[in-house]
Amino acid sequence: MVYYFVIGFISAVTLFYALAERPSIFIAICAAIISLLIIVFTVYYQVRRSKTKPEAGLIKKSGAALNLCAGLIIGFSWAFWQSFFSLNLPENASGKHFLVEAEILNLEIPQEVAGNSETAAGLKRIKLALRLKALQPVGALLSDAEENAEASYQTFTFMQPRVETALYLRPGSASSEWFSKHALPQVGETWVLAVKLKSIHASQNFLAGDYETHLFQQGIAAKGYLPEYSVEKRSKLANWVQLNWPYPADTEVGVGKKSFAIQVAEASFLDWRSWRQRLLDRFSERLGSHEYWRIYQALLFGEKGLMSDDDWRLLQETGTIHLMAISGLHMGIMAILGALLFKGLWLLGVYRLEFIYLPVWMGVGAAIFASFYLLLSGLSIPTQRAWLMVTSVLLFLFLQRRFQTWSALAIAAGTVVLYDSRSVLSPGFWLSFSAVALIFWSLPKIKTRPRWQQLVIIQAVLTIGLAPLLVWQFHQLPLLAFIANLVAVPVVTLAGLPLLFFSSILSLVSVSVATPFLTLNDWIWHSLWRYLQAIQQWQEALNLQWFTGSKSLLWLCAVYLLLFSVWRLFIFIAKYRQSLNASLRSADSLSEVYREQTVRGSGAFKNGFWLLLLVCVLWLCLQPKKDSWQSGSFELTVFDVGQGMSVAIKTRNHLLVYDAGPQWGRVAAAQFALLPWWRGQSAPVIDKLVVSHSDSDHAGGLQYLIDRLPIKQVLSSQLDKLALPDELDSQHCLRGMSWQWDQVQFEFLSPQSSDLADQTISDNDLSCVLRVTSGAGENAKTLLIPGDLSARGEHKLLQRLGTGLGATEILIAGHHGSRHSSSERWLKRLDPQVVIFSAGYRNRFDFPNDALVERLQRFNPTAQLYNTACSGAMRWRVTPRKIELIDQARRTRAKWYYQRCSETIK
Secondary structure (H helix, E strand, O other), X not given: OHHHHHHHHHHHHHHHHOOOOOOOHHHHHHHHHHHHHHHHHHHHHHHHHHHHOOOOOHHHHOHHHHHHHHHHHHHHHHHHHHHHOOOOOOHHHOOOEEEEEEEEEEEOOOEEOOOOOHHHOOOEEEEEEEEEEEEEEOHHHHOOOOOOOOOOOEEOOOOOOEEEEEXXXXXXOHHHHHHXXXXXXXXXXXXXXXXXXXXXXXXXXXXXXXXXXXXXXXXEEEEEEOOOEOHHHHHHHHHHHHHHOOOOOOOOOOOOOEOOEEEEEOOOOOOHHHHHHHHHHHHHHHHOOOOOHHHHHHHHHOOOOOOOHHHHHHHHHOOOHHHHOOOHHHHHHHHHHHHHHHHHHHHHOHHHOOOOOHHHHHHHHHHHHHHHHHHHOOOOHHHHHHHHHHHHHHHHHHOOOOOOHHHHHHHHHHHXXXXXXXXXXXXXXXXXXXXXXXXXXXXHHHOOOOHHHHHHHHHHHHHHHHHHHHHHHHOEEEOOHHHHHHHHHHHHHHHHHHHHHHHHHHHHHOHHHHHHHHHHHHHHHHHHHHHHHHHHHHHHHHOXXXXXXXXXXXXXXXXXXXXXXXXXXXXXXXXXHHHHHHHHHHOOOHHHHHHHHHHHHHHHHHHHHHHHHHHHHHHHHOOOOOOOOOOXXXXXXXXXXXXXXXXXXXXXXXXXXXXXXXXXXXXXXXXHOHHHHHHHOOOOOEOEEEEOOOOHHHHOOHHHHHHHOOEOEEEEOOHHHXXXXXXXXXXXXXXXXXXXXXXXXXXXXXXXXXHHOOOOOOOHHHOOEEEEEEOOHHHOEEEEEOOOXXXXXXXXXXXXXHHHOOOOOEEEOHHHHOOOOOOHHHHHHHOOOEEEEOOOOOOOOOOXXXXXXXXXXXXXXXXXXXXXXXXXXXXXXXXXXXXEEEXXXXXXXXOOOOOOOOOOOO
């Protein structure tokens, strides 16, 4: 009955984290009281049952339902109180400067910051994972304003929040010279750092991953970076440390503008993290020259910083990305290696010790190896989950109880969620346990078959069984994943990881002895990588990558029920044919056969009825939507790309993308905003890509789009600054250019050809100003996208067009809502009904500016204002008759743990 309780427990936890608003404390207290009563009653009932041993009764008959209900109530209570007592930073911490005392948990390899600007040249970013011990706001020290003056020193003793920060180093800077002299922070050390924190608010886009949920699930309370301060401000910070910190510290200030960082404690000798870092450094010296060291490092230590974008793309498109995530498969391999090693020790002489039981002895070896691998991989949350799965299975062995498949799986899943209720927010949790459940389900049915057939059947079951879950979670499915995993999984399981572990440990003893094994290991991974690349090329050539739109939970359940019914029907047909043949051979008359098959026919009718019902449900779920495209209508999608812009305009048969959004290092905004949406639209060709101007917040992701999406033509005012490939059709966007798609009119209003040669015009005022019109005459609905046009550019455009620039129903505010754009005259002429700001959450420019918002409310009091930072990505349907807001990603996905805008648009 334990699995009924676990099902209820996990279901309640999942529903709790799916709520848009957090339940009140009163409801939580009631749930806690009921949970306590259930536990007391259960203990009392078990004690009474052990004495009386009743064979019947209401409780026994309805045990499954009672366990399910108990799991629901206890699960809800557990998730609430675990989240209630989890420690978070103050709500007003975002954007403020703090002195923190923190232990260094992890230090990523320095990476070059991508960018074409001079400020990005040679700039390196180092990511630091910190565990806070103390926090002190110091805003009042750094400015004349009394910022954070009311906040006080705060220490964290038991529950220490995690923070991710970034340290930026430029060659020749004061910070680089200081850190080169004193060395970078190392894992296990304690430092006092001056950091600027920001909340874990993340962009929300259609069909894209939820990065904000990912950070919440990882237990990260905030992100931030180490700013650079002048000598005067660093002196104030140093004096503050000497006077107000719990202990004195070396406060060398030096010269130049640099970050404030003081080491206050060395790493403890017993700190496993420092030992892990030393081991990683040692392996880097011995194996760093190997071609696939980036793969080895990811598998052994869980460090994926060296993996390139091409690596991730290859793994994702072949459906083998799970091989690089340390999961139950990898942990199971290490446990098996430990069990085999201890069995070898048993055969060498341990068997002489009569009090040692071989299965338990092998289980100890499995637990030791799994625990070592847990520490080696950095104690990451997915690895913790895998370790708990393995130890839950080993628990039956240590207790010398008969192994019960589904009870073991339920105990493992329940233990994971009990340890950390946020685990249900991870797709890996559902994929891991679903995969194990499918394997457990299929093994008894194929145990008599040859091993190679078992391998093929299990892989087929996993591919088919996990496909609906993958589509539901990631909205895409590599159709050749079965072929890729059919080779990749056994290669990694039987050869790749075991040989890698053995050769790596051997290299610590002697590189020369380990060289043959390392060479063999390189050959295995080289061959596997070539195989995956061939699969990727076949898939691209045959266009077999299947992209889907959003799927509901009803769709997922219907598909799984359909698969189950089809399997049951096949089993029934096989047994029916087998019994019919047996009856014909043994029956004395045809009448006996007829009576027996009539009884069996009723079972066939039931199976057929359920199958028909499920086919109808699936048909309803997959029923294509009616073509709602009216004549002259278009769909506007404004993506949430932070402080930048990216917009898509889709007519019935054509697609235009306006701006590519920014890029930060190796990550382009288009990767998590435009690309998932484009896949959900069945991967259409982009007829025109308009890049308003060359600023990085508009053109940063251009190269990413060119490399991955089919683009017919690029239009921009600054083609010379975009470095486009010669084979790509490109053209300047000039006033007067117009075209019509599906009775929707597109027209550029600016710049004109003479502006391109005028050196006095800023890049912002060279923005491609695009007007899109649905319908004609009085019923026409107009969208205007001015890019980063300033008030000066608006004034010039108004002079040129005169009355040709009339009322506009939808306006995407110029320059993200700067006070130097959207002037009074501009707003009076356009009189927009809807104004959309594409701005970052609590951005450093304070966009949209308060003065502009006040101006809008004064001249357009009925205008509806929207901001991507508060609404997420938005979809609008514009027809000649009406303007309809279809969806807002952040509000549709709303969860109680999301960061919220304090006002409507800020």
